[in-house]
Amino acid sequence: MEIHEYEKLWLAGALLLIVGFIATVAYGAVGAGVAMVDDENGTVDPDALDEHPKFSDPGVYESEDGGYDVYVVARQYMFQPGTQQPIEVPANSTVTFHVTSADVIHGFEVVGTNANTMAIPGEVATITVEVGGPQEYGLLCHEYCGSGHHGMEGTVRVVPRSQFNATGVSA
């Protein structure tokens, strides 16, 4: 059987596309570090967050390895901390956010960075970011969570180490 030159070319092109599509999907699934929030980081009782060792007093905690752990509770329609008082972390540090929700599903996005997760009641989402120099970031809820969703926002402030208010840090 003879295959026309052009037909061979189109066949090769179509095969390339198929391989490309599969590679793209595979990269999206495993390569980009995108994962569903699951039980891996522990579960919490959303009705008893006030009894949790950290979520009962959400905020910035210094961790043993010199980084910072930030515990954030999302609820209709605020981040705690974040909305009423900004989340303050020192410049050039490793910051791990632990985010959960007290009521419905919320989103948690540090605008302009790839820190972006869902906040699901009962689950703890954990994201680690390296923050650079002093800068202010917006914080957004990107999951529709009710009538006040559009106003659910906050601030993450990276401050110079010398200005970092250690009194706001629980040991």
Ligand SMILES: [Cu+2]
């Ligand atoms: Cu929302």
